[in-house]
Amino acid sequence: MNSSFSMSLARWLDFLYPPSCALCRTALQNGRYLCPECRNGLHRIEKPYCIKCGDHIEGLVPEDVLCSQCRGLEFSFDFALAAASARDKAAEIMHAYKYGRQIHLHRELALLAEEAWKDPRIVAQSNPPWILVPVPLHWRRQRWRWFNQSYEIARTLAHRRNLRCEQALRRIRHTPQQALLPRADRLANLNGAFRLSQRERRVRSLRGQPVLLIDDVFTTGSTAEECARTLRKKGGVEKVVVLTVLRG
Ligand SMILES: [Zn+2]
Numbered sequence: 001m002n003s004s005f006s007m008s009l010a011r012w013l014d015f016l017y018p019p020s021c022a023l024c025r026t027a028l029q030n031g032r033y034l035c036p037e038c039r040n041g042l043h044r045i046e047k048p049y050c051i052k053c054g055d056h057i058e059g060l061v062p063e064d065v066l067c068s069q070c071r072g073l074e075f076s077f078d079f080a081l082a083a084a085s086a087r088d089k090a091a092e093i094m095h096a097y098k099y100g101r102q103i104h105l106h107r108e109l110a111l112l113a114e115e116a117w118k119d120p121r122i123v124a125q126s127n128p129p130w131i132l133v134p135v136p137l138h139w140r141r142q143r144w145r146w147f148n149q150s151y152e153i154a155r156t157l158a159h160r161r162n163l164r165c166e167q168a169l170r171r172i173r174h175t176p177q178q179a180l181l182p183r184a185d186r187l188a189n190l191n192g193a194f195r196l197s198q199r200e201r202r203v204r205s206l207r208g209q210p211v212l213l214i215d216d217v218f219t220t221g222s223t224a225e226e227c228a229r230t231l232r233k234k235g236g237v238e239k240v241v242v243l244t245v246l247r248g
């Protein structure tokens with residue numbers, strides 16, 4: 001974010017929210033809301049991680065390995081990747097962002113997600129470049145929250161990496177919380193919950209393209225699965241990789 005526009009936006013945010021670390025309250029500058037110590041203290045998902053779902057695998061295992069949960073399962077996305085573990089301080093920041101409506105934290109979360117560019121599988125896709133698509137919220141939830149947490153992160157990330165961000169998906173069904181349902185029930189519960197946006201149905205800008213599906217947290221993977229299925233089946237997307245800030 002080097003343009004004068006984003007600088008002035010950062011100053012405006014400084015004015016609204018006196019810049020201090022979201023965790024330890026140390027005073028900060030330049031529109032930052034996490035101090036270097038707190039940022040380094042977040043639990044990154046270290047290798048080895050599952051090549052499909054991105055979950056960390058304990059013990060000494062080869063690098064190209066599937067975790068026990070992913071063995072024998074089919075996915076509509078190529079693989080999922082998360083920057084940090086959704087526990088401790090990282091979960092605290094995400095909670096403040098989503099439920100405390102501290103929308104100014106989106107930049108810190110986008111910077112965290114940007115660490116995925118250390119992964120050669122992300123870097124290797126440059127021609128054609130990734131198109132970022134945020135997981136949509138149902139309008140009713142978005143009205144309640146005021147913003148779509150995934151879109152704010154995707155937009156900032158796209159700006160930083162000089163990539164396109166498309167709100168190509170719509171959530172047409174408001175589904176009950178489903179973390180406790182078995183996998184088959186979760187997928188059935190989400191069946192038909194997403195569709196292509198009207199614009200995307202008209203312009204078909206994702207056809208044959210590689211998409212980075214952006215979300216705040218990857219938990220059971222069923223939301224990512226349903227979005228990826230819609231992007232492939234309806235949008236003709238060639239490749240879908242799920243990038244989240246946190247891994248539940
Ligand atoms: Zn701090």
Ligand SMILES: [Zn+2]
Pocket residue numbers: 050051052053054055066067068069070
């Ligand atoms: Zn896995």
